[in-house]
Amino acid sequence: MATGNHGGKRGFLERTTASFVDALEHAFYAEQTARADGLLQRLDARVKLVGILALILPAAAGRRFAVIGGLFAVAVVLAALSHVSFSVLLKRVWIAVLLFTGVIALPAPFVTPGQVVYHLPWLGWTVTSQGLTSAGYLVLRAETAATLCVLLVLTTPWNHVLKALRVLRVPAVLVTILGMTYRYLFLVLQSAHDMFESRRSRMVGELTGRERRRVAAASAGVLMSKTFDISSEVYLAMQSRGYRGDVSILDEFQVRRFDWIMLAGFSLISAAAFWLGR
Amino acid sequence: MHIPDGYLSPATCAALYGSAAPFWYVALRRTRKLLFTRLVPLISVFAAFSFVIMMFNIPIPGGTTAHPLGVGIASIVLGPWASILALSTALFIQAFFFGDGGITTLGANCFNMAIVGSLIAYLVYRIIAGRSAITSSRRVVAAALGGYLAINGAALCASIELGLQPHFFRTAAGAPLYAPYPLGIAVPAIMIGHLTFAGLAELVVSGGVVAYLQRANPSLLRFTAPGIPLPQEEAQRAARESGWGAARPLWVAVGLLLVLTPLGLLAAGKAWGEWTIHDFTSPAARQQIAKVSRNVAPPAATPRGLQRLSTIWTAPFPDYSPSFVRKPAFGYILSAMFGTGIIVLLSILSAWLAAKLRHGPAGADARTGET
Amino acid sequence: MSTTHSNGPVPIPVFDVCDVTYRYREVMALNHLSLAVKPGRRVVLLGANGSGKSTLLRILNGLCFPNQGTVRFCGKPLTEENIQNDGFGLDFRRRVGLVFQNPDVQLFSPTVFDEVAFGPLQLRWPEDQVRRRIEETLGMMEITHLKERSPHHLSMGEKKRVALASVLVLDPEILLLDEPTAALDPKSASHMIDFLVRARGGSKTIVTTTHDLDITEDIADDCFVFHEGRIVAGGPPAQILGDVPLLKRTNLLHSHLHAHKSGEVHTHSHLHPHEH
DSSP states (O other): OOOSOBTTBOOHHHHHHHHHHHHHHHHHHHHHHHTSOOTGGGSOHHHHHHHHHHHHHHHHHOOOHHHHHHHHHHHHHHHHHTTOOHHHHIIIIIHHHHHHHHHHHTTHHHHSOSOEEEEOTTTOOEEEHHHHHHHHHHHHHHHHHHHHHHHHHHHSOHHHHHHHGGGGTOOHHHHHHHHHHHHHHHHHHHHHHHHHHHHHHHOOSOOOHHHHHHHHHHHHHHHHHHHHHHHHHHHHHHHHTTOOSOOOOOOOOOOOHHHHHHHHHHHHHHHHHHHHTO | OOOOTTSSOHHHHHHHHHHHHHHHHHHHHHHHHHHGGGHHHHHHHHHHHHHHHTTOOEEETTTEEEOOOOHHHHHHHHOHHHHHHHHHHHHHHHHHTTOOSOSTTHHHHIIIIIIIHHHHHHHHHHHHHTTOOTTOHHHHHHHHHHHHHHHHHHHHHHHHHHHHHHHHOBOTTSOBSSOOOOHHHHHHHHHHHIIIIIHHHHHHHHHHHHHHHHHHOGGGGSTTSTTOOOOOHHHHHHHHHSGGGGGHHHHHHHHHHHHHHHHHHHHTSSOTTOOOHHHHHOHHHHHHHHHHTTTOOOOSSOOHHHHHHHHHHHTTOTTOOHHHHHHHHHHHHHHHHHHHHHHHHHHHHHHHHHHHHHHHHHHHHHSOSOO | OOSSOOSSOOOOOSEEEEEEEEEETTEEEEEEEEEEEOTTOEEEEEOOTTSSHHHHHHHHTTSSOOSEEEEEETTEEOOHHHHHSHHHHHHHHHHEEEEOSSHHHHOOSSSHHHHHHHHHHHTTOOHHHHHHHHHHHHHHTTOGGGTTOOGGGSOHHHHHHHHHHHHHTTOOSEEEEESTTTTOOHHHHHHHHHHHHHTTTSSOEEEEEESOHHHHHHHOSEEEEEETTEEEEEEOHHHHHHOHHHHHHTTOSEEEEEEOTTSOEEEEEEOOOOOO
């Protein structure tokens, strides 16, 4: 059956649906890895949250390549000890960041003023050392921060990450909102996915641009109406179990000696990184 | 438009978290007061919806697609404050869980997209929609424009934040530490993509969803249309006919804007504001500056601030001339903008012609809508 | 409480619905409806989809309030103001539990554990009591292995069990169940029915809505038939299920083409029989 393809290029329905599926897969993989028995998985979620944030900050701020590189190495070691597959890291983080930030950083060596180190043969463009440095910083920072963040998410059940936010004084109502959003995210994703799939199966031949836009807007509209219906029903369900506006969060966090040791380790590395990278 | 970690200096990140915080605080309080206990389920489910909307690929005239933010419809349906919360929630999950956008830059991203975006969308919508009926096509245009300006406002903020980085944060050797492109590159580079693709996607979604809701579920539009009664059956039927279709002039306006702006800027000679010290002293240049500045002559002496700043800028690199970097890049981008505008106008024209040929002169008018 | 009338005073009905009207978006969902639910009884509200039964359950659970008419809960009026009152409201919420038809709406917490914890936490029980009750309930419903799972990964049968658990954790005296076997596979449905049958003769009052005639006989002590927002008949299940014209009139019985082994094809109205 023909779908809205544009001369071989994937149509907008396919691409949108592919994003949905990708998101669902990512979540699934995250939930699996969080259950494995690795170093980070055994850590208390609050220690992990604070510890990894303490490593991300100097990576994003530091002014020395070696320091940021060192933090990246720490991330890689933690990943290895936590049974996070390198091929997944490669695909989901390292290559993705390279494609995104790499493309953005690409013109920098040619455009940044400074000491010329190289002349491109035909185009005559000049490459400056300052430009190379700048591009290097951008890519290295992005890779390190992204790796650390992904480590946190892959080794911790998401609702533990959220509950851990309380230790950073995030209000309980926001933590509850985030938890519910995450839960309903997959419901909405599924709804949207089903809607698009059924539309694809009913399409024969190509749609004009205008028709495609109308389909997109109508799908968004239907989804929004469903969103409101669901939220009203959820509200009733919450009230039915006694909800009066206060949110209470029950967690099963326990800090043991191992957690204190790791927290000390994180703090040490973070402090060193800040000091050396200032 | 999600800015990743490492693109903004810690000072900038902190400043933007600080700027976002009061808005978050007010948004939480206002929404609590308005929605009471309904707050949690409504914001949560709507944030989930925003997240999914950001994944939609919207086809743009010319054959490409782009991602909307959904900030337009969020503001119009929920009001600005709840929209700030819903979008911030979606951005948080995108950043932490899906790695789309940085964690140190979450404050900046929320400020640009959730806060500035929501406020612009809401204000533009309210101003343009005025007191028109809920099902009027004026509201569709208002929504579309609100979304378009919101996303561009957000993009402008982001581009300024990024563009300021190399001015202030460099190594001892002069290499930019964070985002490497100065304002002269960052602003046009980011704005072009948003004035054209992303902006059009947002425009389509904002206008399209409002048009859809006018037919299917007008009560959802009530919150931002206070005091205006819900339509009767007949008015709803009328909305079914007009709505998005009647907004064809909007497309033409956008296309013209894209074409004329670059032309206007090029015609004016040096881009306004991009003058160097030399321009202040050479008589020919001074005349030009006066012409584009509504015949107000530039100051006789170079403004001392500019002088000082420009020496800071050029001192380390005597051979470096700002214009070398800026003008070709800028001109290149301007022509891209111009080209896109032409494509938009051409596709509208060809669709209109095709409709006319297919249906005859009467048919072309009966078929509402654009490409 | 016994299920038969004693010689003592007539027990106060758990729910006393008097002449209630409820309008929703120009649709008259309940039309001057009256109903009394006696304590300890298992009541089934029979009706086709859209007949108003779900709306009545929500009114009984204090989630919406009628435009006209009154509802009393154990003699006290069930109104919007009374529910807001902490004393009455929290007591009501503990004693009356509603299981929604669509479990996705009821499972709004990130994990099964959080979901079952929600009710007790809202009622401000002490933490250790909350944890204990959660373990007990998860064990009773045989879903302990699902404790850390997210709702979107569960099957429909699992979701309904979690939804039931999230209500049972409060140990309510009155259970309201909206279409409990709808959309369930046969095995899960049979578990649900077992649960409802075993509750017979206990102290719980159970009000179930359904359009499934097959299970009614097993799970009902009293039966009421809904049609277009009114109750058109009431009585013991055997009597109601035997009244074929009534069931056809209220869209509870169907007729369709029927092929017999002999090759004969005809239509007649029927229930699908089951063996005992």
